[in-house]
Amino acid sequence: MLYDPQNIRIVMRDKTNPDGISEMSLAKYAEITAKPSNKKIINILPGSACCNKWAAKGMIKKVVKELDNAEDKAIIGCLYFRDLGQGMPDEYYYRTADICAKEFFEVCLKDRLPVKDEDVSSVKKAGAIMRRNMYFTHCYGSFMMESIEKCYQKRMAELGFTAHEQDIILRQSLSVEHNNISINLGEYEPKLSHLQRETCADEKRAERNYQKTSINDYIKQEPLADDEVLLIPLSKNEYMTLTKQITKDGYKEHNGAQWEEYKNNAGEREDSLCRGIMQQFIFYNRPIENIENLSKEAYKNHLMDNIDEDEFNTMLEYGKEYGEDYHNYRQNMNLKTKLRER
Numbered sequence: 272m273l274y275d276p277q278n279i280r281i282v283m284r285d286k287t288n289p290d291g292i293s294e295m296s297l298a299k300y301a302e303i304t305a306k307p308s309n310k311k312i313i314n315i316l317p318g319s320a321c322c323n324k325w326a327a328k329g330m331i332k333k334v335v336k337e338l339d340n341a342e343d344k345a346i347i348g349c350l351y352f353r354d355l356g357q358g359m360p361d362e363y364y365y366r367t368a369d370i371c372a373k374e375f376f377e378v379c380l381k382d383r384l385p386v387k388d389e390d391v392s393s394v395k396k397a398g399a400i401m402r403r404n405m406y407f408t409h410c411y412g413s414f415m416m417e418s419i420e421k422c423y424q425k426r427m428a429e430l431g432f433t434a435h436e437q438d439i440i441l442r443q444s445l446s447v448e449h450n451n452i453s454i455n456l457g458e459y460e461p462k463l464s465h466l467q468r469e470t471c472a473d474e475k476r477a478e479r480n481y482q483k484t485s486i487n488d489y490i491k492q493e494p495l496a497d498d499e500v501l502l503i504p505l506s507k508n509e510y511m512t513l514t515k516q517i518t519k520d521g522y523k524e525h526n527g528a529q530w531e532e533y534k535n536n537a538g539e540r541e542d543s544l545c546r547g548i549m550q551q552f553i554f555y556n557r558p559i560e561n562i563e564n565l566s567k568e569a570y571k572n573h574l575m576d577n578i579d580e581d582e583f584n585t586m587l588e589y590g591k592e593y594g595e596d597y598h599n600y601r602q603n604m605n606l607k608t609k610l611r612e613r
Contacts, residue, residue, distance in 0.1 A: 276374045282327035284335070284347040292331065294324045297378040300348055304379065308346070311403055311553050313338075314375075315349035316419075318410030319364055320526075327351045333530045334407050337546055341553040345405070350375055350415070364411045372418030380404075381422070387431035394436050397427075398558065401443035401463075405552055410475070410525070413451040420461050437462060442508050443559050445552045447545065450525050452476060457486035457597075460506040464559050467509065468545055471495060472516035472524040484601045486511070493596070500541045500582075501590035502566060503597075510562035513593070514541050539577050544586065547575035563587060 281300040285293040295303075304312050317330045327349035335342040352371055383400050385393045408416050427437045441462035449468045452475050456467065469476075471494045481488040486505065495501065495515040503511040517538030518528050534542065544566065551569035552559075559565055569575060570583055578586075 276370060278353040279371050279374050280324070280327075280351055280353060282324045282331065282349045282351065284331050284342075290328070292324065292328045294327075297375060301379040304346060304348075305383070309344075311345040311405055313345045313347045313405045313407055314379075315347070316372075316406060316408040316412035316415040317349060317351060318412055318526075321349070321351045322353060323351070330407075330409070333527070336530055337407075337542075338549060338553065339546060341550045344553050365414055368411060368414035369418045372415040373422060375415075376419055376422040376426075380419070381426055384426060384430055387436070394432070394440060397430075397432070397440045398443045399556075401440055402556060402559070404444045405549070406444070406446040406448075406463075408446065408448040408451070409527075410450055410452060413448050413453050413456075416446055416448060416465075417453065417455060420463055424462055439558075442561070445549070445559070445565075447549060449529050450475065452479060452487070454481060454485060454487075457505045457509070457511075458484075461509050463508065464562055464565070465509040466545065466548060466562055467505070467511040468529050468541070469511055470514050470517050470524045470528060472518075472521045472528075474523060475525040484604045486597060489597050489600060493593070497535075498537050499589070500537050500544065500586050501593050502544065502563065502586045503590040503594040504561075504563065505594065507561060510590075512541055512545055513590075514538065517541055540582065543575045543577045544583075550574045 279297060280294060281297060282292050282294050283300060285291065313334060315330050315334060317327065321327055321330055330349045331347050334347055338345070350371060352367055385396050387393050406416055423441055424437065427440065432440065442464045444463045446463050446465045447468065448465060450473050451467050451469070469490065471490055476487050476490065490513065495513065497515055499515060501513045503513055505511055514537045516524055517534050518524060518531050519533050519535050529542065547569035548562065548566050551565055551572060551574055557568065575583070
């Protein structure tokens with residue numbers, strides 16, 4: 272049946288299984304991840320091509336490759352929707368993603384969070400629970416992440432946490448998103464910590480029509496130099512790594528360019544930056560203030576090879592300038608639109 276939640280499955284990395292994976296229901300995955308453990312939990316939210324356990328296994332391999340020597344410190348599971356149609360309108364994927372996300376949240380995440388108490392212990396406990404979860408998305412998987420974000424915000428309010436407490440708690444989870452094509456990218460301020468990995472050469476972005484105020488449209492208009500890698504603040508909790516292209520030939524950068532083996536110089540440095548941020552999250556349990564601080568901690572802990580101090584500072588400095596230019600551009604465009612409407 273179309274949109275049937277029974278079609279939602281999880282494939283988990285399992286080194287004891289000859290296939291290297293185990294397929295299971297959401298309830299079973301919830302049971303496994305609910306057990307006390309020092310391991311982080313990496314929830315993969317894939318694109319539309321991931322509609323069977325073998326494709327999910329491929330996504331798990333990509334995460335393992337990206338995490339390098341940190342993968343054994345995490346439980347890794349990939350969510351997928353069986354028999355997902357290909358070449359469907361965006362509305363279909365939005366609807367499917369929303370169903371997947373809400374079911375996943377209801378079964379695996381909702382009841383982990385504590386009710387607000389009179390002292391700060393529930394805030395600390397909720398923050399620690401959030402800090403155990405990392406999300407790894409690709410393409411349409413970002414639609415699932417948007418729905419999960421909304422579910423978290425609604426649930427935190429139900430549990431009695433103030434807006435300020437929600438800000439502190441929710442940003443402790445890290446979502447690393449690859450080639451997000453959503454029209455909402457950069458248009459709202461998420462509560463979780465988001466790292467968006469984007470390239471100007473992403474062919475999916477080139478073929479889509481975005482609003483003129485969208486960061487996805489702005490990227491088309493303001494390309495980078497060949498060797499530039501920027502860490503751009505889109506909002507307090509959302510940052511973007513942006514490069515012109517990261518593969519040597521720049522061909523089909525949308526599907527997997529971030530974990531492609533043969534990268535150009537910019538691609539190697541972008542990968543080192545993002546790996547460092549992810550490994551910092553996996554290895555350490557320090558509270559997250561924002562992605563920039565997380566990246567600085569990763570650099571200090573020598574988790575970023577191929578990047579010297581000047582290069583790292585340039586990524587941050589020029590990234591801030593690019594972000595400021597974009598926000599000024601968006602404000603001017605919105606002002607022009609309002610003036611035309613009068």
